[in-house]
Amino acid sequence: MSVAVIGAGAFGTALAITLGRQGPVTLWGRDVAGMQAERQNPRRLPDVHFPDDLTVSTQLETALAADILLMAVPMQALAGFVSSHDLSGKTVVACCKGIDLNTGFGPAKILETAQHAAVLTGPSFAADIARGLPTALTLACSQDAVARDLQAQLSTPTLRLYRSADVIGAELGGALKNVIAIGCGAVMGAGLGHSARAALMTRGFAEMQRVAGAYGAQADTLMGLSGLGDLTLTCTSDQSRNYQLGLALGAGRAFDASVTVEGAATAQALRRVAADRKLDLPICGTVADLVDGHVDIKGAMDLLLGRPLKEE
Numbered sequence: 001m002s003v004a005v006i007g008a009g010a011f012g013t014a015l016a017i018t019l020g021r022q023g024p025v026t027l028w029g030r031d032v033a034g035m036q037a038e039r040q041n042p043r044r045l046p047d048v049h050f051p052d053d054l055t056v057s058t059q060l061e062t063a064l065a066a067d068i069l070l071m072a073v074p075m076q077a078l079a080g081f082v083s084s085h086d087l088s089g090k091t092v093v094a095c096c097k098g099i100d101l102n103t104g105f106g107p108a109k110i111l112e113t114a115q116h117a118a119v120l121t122g123p124s125f126a127a128d129i130a131r132g133l134p135t136a137l138t139l140a141c142s143q144d145a146v147a148r149d150l151q152a153q154l155s156t157p158t159l160r161l162y163r164s165a166d167v168i169g170a171e172l173g174g175a176l177k178n179v180i181a182i183g184c185g186a187v188m189g190a191g192l193g194h195s196a197r198a199a200l201m202t203r204g205f206a207e208m209q210r211v212a213g214a215y216g217a218q219a220d221t222l223m224g225l226s227g228l229g230d231l232t233l234t235c236t237s238d239q240s241r242n243y244q245l246g247l248a249l250g251a252g253r254a255f256d257a258s259v260t261v262e263g264a265a266t267a268q269a270l271r272r273v274a275a276d277r278k279l280d281l282p283i284c285g286t287v288a289d290l291v292d293g294h295v296d297i298k299g300a301m302d303l304l305l306g307r308p309l310k311e312e
């Protein structure tokens with residue numbers, strides 16, 4: 001089965017590199033002439049050379065002819081891409097994390113025009129995957145045979161995939177942990193301490209479970225790689241761009257708006273989720289306000305700490 005990665009940013013490139021170390025893979029991106037010439041992605045993953053089996057293509061039709069497509073464009077670009085390309089007959093794996101702001105849908109729902117849709121999510125930084133450091137991710141697909149095929153095709157000696165049938169649980173874990181990571185970065189950026197971060201992570205995890213439960217996800221999924229695993233990584237590492245945005249907000253510093261920070265739009269999308277599903281999501285809501293500039297870190301903490309006392 002042929003594999004193509006759509007989107008040549010950090011994550012798409014890293015996936016193509018690890019897959020290309022064990023067999024042919026095509027990497028398609030909008031602006032990849034430099035990558036074709038240099039056989040590396042100098043902007044996102046400098047100094048990691050492409051394996052010989054990795055073909056960088058500017059021909060989208062060629063890439064879309066592959067049997068398996070890994071969609072590694074940012075979440076807010078996914079629906080636009082899908083609406084303008086025919087994915088029927090394809091097995092498509094969403095590699096992006098988030099909730100679409102316009103529709104409130106996660107990646108699997110957006111990919112429902114494909115023959116088979118799956119989600120690849122969990123704790124991994126692109127740089128780690130590209131360098132061949134050990135990583136473990138969740139491959140979620142509702143059809144068991146498809147999940148087994150994808151697990152076998154996409155696992156590599158350093159990238160270990162675990163199967164799950166709980167697509168909604170897996171994708172919500174990946175979407176929501178980014179929002180909590182912005183909050184944790186803000187706490188650390190403002191110098192509020194490790195204890196405050198642990199509290200925010202834990203209470204943020206409770207909100208993740210609340211949202212996932214409302215969508216019918218299995219509780220166990222949130223305890224796995226795609227939930228707790230990715231939450232832990234993203235809330236504690238300054239390699240994370242979501243955490244970095246939080247650090248900047250907490251410290252009152254400017255942040256480069258061109259950086260992909262999925263949690264910012266997802267925090268906004270969660271406002272609608274909270275209203276529609278009548279969910280109490282104080283941390284996610286406060287992160288949305290912080291990102292929007294409606295509150296500063298002091299106002300955000302006052303809001304959270306001033307809430308009525310309750311049972312855990």
Ligand SMILES: NC(=O)C1=CN([C@@H]2O[C@H](COP(=O)(O)OP(=O)(O)OC[C@H]3O[C@@H](n4cnc5c(N)ncnc54)[C@H](O)[C@@H]3O)[C@@H](O)[C@H]2O)C=CC1
Pocket residue numbers: 007008009010011012029030044072073074075077080081095096097098124125126127259260262
């Ligand atoms: N970077 C990482 O360590 C990881 C990223 N992810 C996820 O992967 C997704 C992509 O993130 P990154 O690759 O890191 O971002 P990135 O900012 O490095 O790259 C995004 C790429 O998508 C391209 N792109 C944007 N809109 C497009 C469109 N409409 N059509 C085609 N290409 C388009 C951009 O040109 C860019 O090359 C995100 O949802 C992120 O959460 C998941 C795990 C790890």
Ligand SMILES: O=C(CO)COP(=O)(O)O
Pocket residue numbers: 097122123124125178181230233234239240241242243260261262
């Ligand atoms: O999803 C990631 C780690 O699993 C990457 O995190 P950032 O998008 O915050 O960099």
